[in-house]
Amino acid sequence: MAFRNVRKREDDISPYHKPNYGHTYPESATIKRPRLDSWSLDYLLHNPSSELASIDLKTIICATAFQSLPAQDKTDLLDYLPYFVKIFVRRALSPSDAIIARAEPIRPTSDQETLQLRLDPNWEEMPDKSFWNDQDLLTSMKQWQIMLKQGQFLNSRDTDADDHDEKDQAFDAYWGEPGEREKMHNVAGDSKNITLKDMCRLELIKVNDILIYKRNFSASKVVVDLSMQVVKATGSSGLSIELGGHVYEDFETPTALETKILDYHGRVTKEKRPNGNAFKSIRLIRNNKDMGRLFDIRKGLL
Structure with missing residues (x-):
């Protein structure tokens, strides 16, 4: 049986004729997902696979780690602590003063005394040694780690999107419609111009x-x-x-x-x-x- 020769048209895109688009012709459709940076702050604090979900938190939330922080970071963290877990030590003016300075701490008895000591450049504020072994602190750290493992801190983009419409309606009901939120955003942006x-x-x-x-x-x-x-x-x-x-x-x-x-x-x-x-x-x-x-x-x- 003889087969007729059929001349293929240039616009023929049947399964038997794939146009030559060069090496860029897609063989198959692929969806690229963004790579997650396992060391980003967002990942560490929200993802159940975070290193923080399994590490012994006492190895990073400790006096040694605190002392390695920049001065401004120390100050910001100390603002979260109540006065009764803080001490003030005399600043060492030289290496020979260090031992004497640490041997004479002051334990503030009120927020007012804490503030007065802060204003005195001769004194340095720091957490009391006992703070790092405080049972309430250790319990809170453990509870936070359990919640992290269970995925309770996952961002909305990482969770099932089935209830997005319901969440959007609740959001709009609380914060107002998009146009109203835009006005709020503009007001917040105006704060940059405050003198x-x-x-x-x-x-x-x-x-x-x-x-x-x-x-x-x-x-x-x-x-x-x-x-x-x-x-x-x-x-x-x-x-x-x-x-x-x-x-x-x-x-x-x-x-x-x-x-x-x-x-x-x-x-x-x-x-x-x-x-x-x-x-x-x-x-x-x-x-x-x-x-x-x-x-x-x-x-x-x-």
Whole structure:
């Protein structure tokens, strides 16, 4: 039986004729899934396969690990602890002073005493040794690890999406419709434009308030820790401070204030001053009460 020769047309894309699109022609459809970084903070704190789900947490939540942290990170963590698990030790001015300094700790008896010791540059704040073996702490660590293993911290994108519509409706009911949320987002974005003058005008900063500037400059191996008193606070010219017996006037932005503080301190040269949000490095003390960072206080304007 003879077969007729059939000339294939150039536009023939039947199964018997696959056009030659070059080496880029897809042999099969594949879906690429994003690779998960097992060492990212999001993965470590949410994924049941995280290293933190199986490691002995006491090996990383301990005094040795705490002492290895940058100064600013230590300060941020200490803010979460109550006064009765803290001690203050005299700062060692030389290696020979270290043993003597650690032998004479002060145990604060109130939040007010803690604040007073914080303002004294001769004393250094740290957790008491007994804190690391506190039974409540160890129990909380264990419970958190169990919840991590069970997947209770998984992000919504990692879980079954069957109830997305129900969740969206609940979200909109609580936070408002998308247009309303957009307005809220815009207001929050406006907080970046808030100045010290605005905070003074609304009395978020007042005369006689104490400002504490603390920041670690790793490039210079220097921790700048200075306190100053507000001597003037107006909505027209900003704030003026007394620092080291001198009065410096009319600061409208925290960056300008930070620049003056570092110039006064004198150990961090201008080329070694990294960019950053100065609002986060300045805390406000009023009537011996820690009111928080300027970064957080300015939320009162929203």
